[in-house]
Amino acid sequence: MTLKHLRAVIAWGGLATLIMIPIAVAANSEYLQYRGPIYIAAGFAGIVALAVLLVQPLLAAGLLPRLPIQLGRVVHRWSGLVLLLAIAAHVVGLWITSPPDMIDALTFRAPTLFSVFGVVGMWALLAAALLAAIRKKRWLRPQVWRFSHVFAASAIVAASVSHAMLIEGTMGALSKAALCAAVLCALIWTVWQVKPWRGVRRRQNSRR
Template sequence: MSEGRAVQATLIWAALALAIGVPIALAATSEQLAWRGPVYILAGFAGIIALGLVLVQPLLIGGYLPGLSAYRGRRAHHWIGGALVAAILIHVAGLWITSPPDMIDALTYASPTPFSPFGVTAMWAIFAVALLALLRRRLGLRLRTWRIVHIPLAIVIVAGSVVHCLLIEGTMETMSKAVLCALVFAAVVKVIADLWRKRSLRSSSAWDG
């Protein structure tokens, strides 16, 4: 790797670390934590980490993170997906422990809080993708079929997660939260656009041939 590419790779990884780390660090300094119990705090930070993992996923599958081969990127995508599911389970379990009635309302789409339905919808979409990924070989899903299913669910995950996060007035600092959400949205748009362009090029080449 040339010196220029090495510097570029370092900057990309540093930018990703800052995009995820700064919101977490600023949330850790929030005055609201003084009135929260440890379980609630754990649940909240699990949610923040989950949003950071949602950013990493399209970057991996799009091959935008330097130093990772296509194979390693896909493997990392699978493992990060598992970590994302774990973070969501911790987030939901923690909130359930602190307030079961509120979580029942949220899971049944009866909560009066405007952010709840977006988060719950994103959660179910994440679980659906994880389940389909586990059963993909058994179901015999080809890559094209997998993408037809996965991409709409990914859009639901990103849209639901971003809106859920932006509507919550909690421990996250406003500006860093907005930047992280914007990056998550931009990353998935970039991946979908690149996949669409590659598919169009392949179709055009096949037609010309």
């Protein structure tokens, strides 16, 4: 096995570990015995969404080893759909189990801060999805579109990580913290590699 192959195995193994451990911890949590099946499904949908956020920026920027960038971008679009469906299942499941709490959360009247971050993350996700949908329409210049999409993605990650860290739920504290830290690092690394502000700045300077 060459060094390049070894690095790829370590990278993919690390990703799988970061994703599977929180899911395994949540599946064996004592909190599950006090919850109904719909609430449990909604909770796991949230965990899946957080896991997808780990790979989304890496796929878009072609930073995953042994995965061609074009294929990575195709997977990025499909995993974006998975992310939307996971958040929809998360919100609908919580709505079914407690409509008043969800109404308070969606109208920013909930007393808990994690609810605010959750709703902000949801709207940021819808904004990113809308930007992805209009990309082929060319209503925005490529540089502006890229900057806007990365900005929305950054808002999604920041709000989602804050939402997850403030909840005392089924995910273990250490595994949740490790996954959230990895999501933040993946975003920061991707933004640094892509540098979406370069095209926007270059165009602004050319107008002066």
